[in-house]
Amino acid sequence: xxxxxYEITASTPPGxxxxxxxxxxxxxxxxxxxxxxxxxxxxxxxxxxxxxxxVLIRAYLPVSELGAVLTDDLRTRxxxxxxxxxxxKPLFEQxxxxxxxxxxxxxxxxxxxxxxxxxxxxxxxxxxxVIRLDPGQAFGTGHxxxxxxxxxxxxxxxxxxMTVLDVGTGSGVLAIxxxxxxxxxxxxxxxxxxxVDVAVENTEVNGVADRITLRPGVLEPGHGARYGMVxxxxxxxxxxxxxxxxxxxxEPGGVLILSGFLAEHAATVTAAMTAYxxxxxxxxxxxDWCMLAFIRKAE
Amino acid sequence: MSKKIRAVLTxxxxxxxxxxxxxxxxxxxxxxxxxxxxxxxYNARTQDQAGQVVPAQLTIYEDRSFSFVLRTPPAADLIRKxxxxxxxxxxxxxDKVGRISLVDLKKIAEAKMPxxxxxNVEEAMRIVEGTCRSMGVEVR
Numbered sequence: 001x002x003x004x005x006y007e008i009t010a011s012t013p014p015g016x017x018x019x020x021x022x023x024x025x026x027x028x029x030x031x032x033x034x035x036x037x038x039x040x041x042x043x044x045x046x047x048x049x050x051x052x053x054x055v056l057i058r059a060y061l062p063v064s065e066l067g068a069v070l071t072d073d074l075r076t077r078x079x080x081x082x083x084x085x086x087x088x089k090p091l092f093e094q095x096x097x098x099x100x101x102x103x104x105x106x107x108x109x110x111x112x113x114x115x116x117x118x119x120x121x122x123x124x125x126x127x128x129x130v131i132r133l134d135p136g137q138a139f140g141t142g143h144x145x146x147x148x149x150x151x152x153x154x155x156x157x158x159x160x161x162m163t164v165l166d167v168g169t170g171s172g173v174l175a176i177x178x179x180x181x182x183x184x185x186x187x188x189x190x191x192x193x194x195x196v197d198v199a200v201e202n203t204e205v206n207g208v209a210d211r212i213t214l215r216p217g218v219l220e221p222g223h224g225a226r227y228g229m230v231x232x233x234x235x236x237x238x239x240x241x242x243x244x245x246x247x248x249x250x251e252p253g254g255v256l257i258l259s260g261f262l263a264e265h266a267a268t269v270t271a272a273m274t275a276y277x278x279x280x281x282x283x284x285x286x287x288d289w290c291m292l293a294f295i296r297k298a299e
Numbered sequence: 300m301s302k303k304i305r306a307v308l309t310x311x312x313x314x315x316x317x318x319x320x321x322x323x324x325x326x327x328x329x330x331x332x333x334x335x336x337x338x339x340x341y342n343a344r345t346q347d348q349a350g351q352v353v354p355a356q357l358t359i360y361e362d363r364s365f366s367f368v369l370r371t372p373p374a375a376d377l378i379r380k381x382x383x384x385x386x387x388x389x390x391x392x393x394d395k396v397g398r399i400s401l402v403d404l405k406k407i408a409e410a411k412m413p414x415x416x417x418x419n420v421e422e423a424m425r426i427v428e429g430t431c432r433s434m435g436v437e438v439r
Contacts, residue, residue: 005321015426016415019433022375022387025352033311033326038307051416060321065395073389080392080433096334097323103331103363135363136336144303144362171364186389194366260303 003093006071010078011054011085016049016187020084021057023077027070028059054085063090067188104135107142109156113177115142118205132205133173138195140171146233146259149284149291151177154231157255157282157293158183162228165189165249167219167242168260172212174231179208183229186212190220219245229255236261240272247276250296255281263290306330311373314345314353322324331363344369352376354414370414374430377407388435398437404428 008028012020017034024032037053052131055216059074071088078084078289098119107121113133116122122129135141142148151174158164166175169188178186190196193216203209219232219242230250232239240259250256256278261269263285269292270280278294285291310323317323317338337357345353346381354370355371375387382397399407406422408415431438 005325007321007325016429018411018415019430021373022430022434025311025373025375026386029324030312030320031310031322031352033322034309034311036307036309049416058322058326059353060325071428077389077391089323090363091321094324099324100328100331100334134336135331135333137340137366139303139360139362139364141362141364146303147362175422192366230311299378 001285005091005093006061006063006067007091008059008061008071008074008086010057010059011087012057012081013083014052014055016081016083017055017057020078020081024057024059024074025027028061030060033058042278060091065166076261079236080153100195104141104143106194107148109142109148109151109155111152113151113155113180115173115216116214129177131173131176131180133171133176133202136171136198138171138190138192138198140169140173140233142173145289145293147173149286149289150174150231150257150259151286153257153282153291153293154178154181154229157257158229161183163187163225164229164231165219165225165227167230167232168234168238169199169214170195170233172202172214174233175199175212175214176203176206176208178229178231179211187225187227188212188214189217190214191216206268219249221245221248223249225249227254229257233259236265238270239269243272243276243278246273247278247296252296252298255295256294257291258294259289261290262288264288266290266292304358305361305363306359307356307358309354309356311352311354312341314348314351315342317341327357327359327365330359332359332365333363337365337367341367348372349397368438371411374407374411374427375434377410378427378431378434378436381407382436384436386431391433391435394435395437396435398439399431401438404431404438 035056037050114176160182161184164178164186166188169190175188196216203212281295282293308423355367357367359365381403384397386394388394
């Protein structure tokens with residue numbers, strides 16, 4: 001029989017969060033989880049807190065004599081806070097160090113590329129290209145449509161020896177995919193230095209570190225080099241703003257692959273790119289997400 | 300890489316002591332976050348603050364990757380330090396266990412401003428004062 005825990009949730013007015021947290025921390029020495037009511041701004045990397053609404057503070061107490069005493073003590077001490085509503089629900093003990101893995105399996109992009117986490121044994125088909133990658137602190141696990149869309153397009157557009165620039169490389173998954181598909185040297189940049197560390201580790205795990213140069217930073221005018229393919233899975237506004245930079249770093253006749261935006265915004269992104277000498281070559285979508293591939297016109 | 304957010308939550312845990320037990324296991328497990336990766340990184344980034352609660356605000360993306368930033372220690376920890384006491388009162392209405400000055404109160408409120416739901420220092424001071432009351436710490 002697994003050990004039981006009680007998950008105690010205190011729905012708390014915003015002004016009392018500090019005081020109520022202190023009381024709950026005394027009963028829950030392992031710590032607390034605090035969830036503010038917020039609206040997620042899906043497209044633009046942000047969120048905002050809904051002011052005035054209750055905050056959910058969660059404590060975890062073992063179901064035992066000690067747990068019962070602590071729960072009673074908690075109820076007594078929270079009587080001074082009439083705005084706080086307490087609820088409790090049982091929770092079975094499990095091996096949380098590995099149970100999160102149930103959300104991850106082999107990601108099949110529908111073509112030759114597959115993404116396989118380290119804990120899964122996978123016998124690839126002869127034509128399959130396997131990327132070994134564990135989810136972590138950088139976007140690009142393969143569990144988002146935009147990543148898979150870029151990979152599917154790269155399968156048809158990467159040519160042998162082609163140089164590639166991956167803008168916003170995240171986990172490095174697209175940079176690794178390019179090398180496995182036969183590209184030449186790949187450069188990956190990301191605004192987040194932690195993502196770059198993660199990407200370096202992933203290129204090493206996949207044995208392609210010598211083919212990929214990774215560095216923190218943003219794509220700026222005067223970047224210097226030109227590439228046969230530029231891939232950028234960021235978001236609508238960032239991609240649109242980078243149109244002049246993309247024109248500068250994409251070779252004439254080269255490919256520009258963009259994703260990270262919804263299908264309904266494809267027209268906006270397309271207009272931004274055509275203004276800088278790109279011609280739309282391919283459009284794909286999965287659920288609401290979209291990928292656009294462009295060819296840079298000859299100068 | 301594009302960052303499509305799935306959830307945002309804050310863990311109030313002790314520096315250097317993150318492990319898969321509650322609250323971290325159930326809070327992050329339900330979102331499919333790589334728990335050991337978070338624990339390893341949190342412990343490395345907080346190892347010099349042993350003994351303090353250092354909250355971590357996590358942003359979890361749609362593909363279940365994550366990032367986190369460290370927040371200021373809870374007001375109660377700062378109050379305990381300023382009052383020179385080990386813990387708050389178990390009966391805050393009856394037993395007063397310590398005292399801090401108005402200057403201390405303002406300093407704590409200013410330190411906590413970035414993480415409090417307050418529009419100005421006065422509002423932050425009122426919130427911190429409420430925490431003092433609930434701990435049995437007087438402000439004079």
